[in-house]
Amino acid sequence: MQIAPAERLADRSAKLRHALATANVDVLVVTSLPNIAYLTGFFATAAALIVIPDALILIGDGRYATALAKRAQAGSAIRSVLVPPNCSYDQAVVENVAPFKGLRIGVEAAHLNVRRFRYLASTLVREGHSADLEETDGVVEQLRVVKDDWELARLRDGAARLSSAAK
Secondary structure (H helix, E strand, O other), X not given: OOOOOHHHHHHHHHHHHHHHHHOOOOEEEEOOHHHHHHHHOOOOOOOEEEEEOOXXXXXXXXXXXXXXXXXXXXXXXXXXXXXXXXXXHHHHHHHHHHHHOOOOEEEEHHHOOHHHXXXXXXXXXXXXXXXXXXXXXXXXXXXHHXXXXXXXHHHHHHHHHHHHXXX
């Protein structure tokens, strides 16, 4: 699988931040793996992403240490975080969202089950956050629908290869 170039990933992040402002959210917790891959180029079976005003905090476990480091090197706005042993992804998300007290925090409602939502909300309140988590719907997906030049080139290349194979 090809990973979008760093400048494309930066464009996607900028567009997402604009969309978050429209959605009235300052920070977004992304739990959809396809959305994480689209925004960071990180393909994994487990991950979380926190979109903050000036960076992307990419969270993964020890299986992905090398890939996380590569993603952080490839994109200057990506900060990689390893989930500590005996810690859950949700705990890691809370630890990395906790410093953003006073900001409006959104979650991908369609990709977060009720138990996880309640855990994040109640734990953040214990950490001193006063506001509720904002449920967002399709913010990243709406960006993914519109293909950029790099994606269109990949689609055209794939179509050309299939056409030549079908002859």
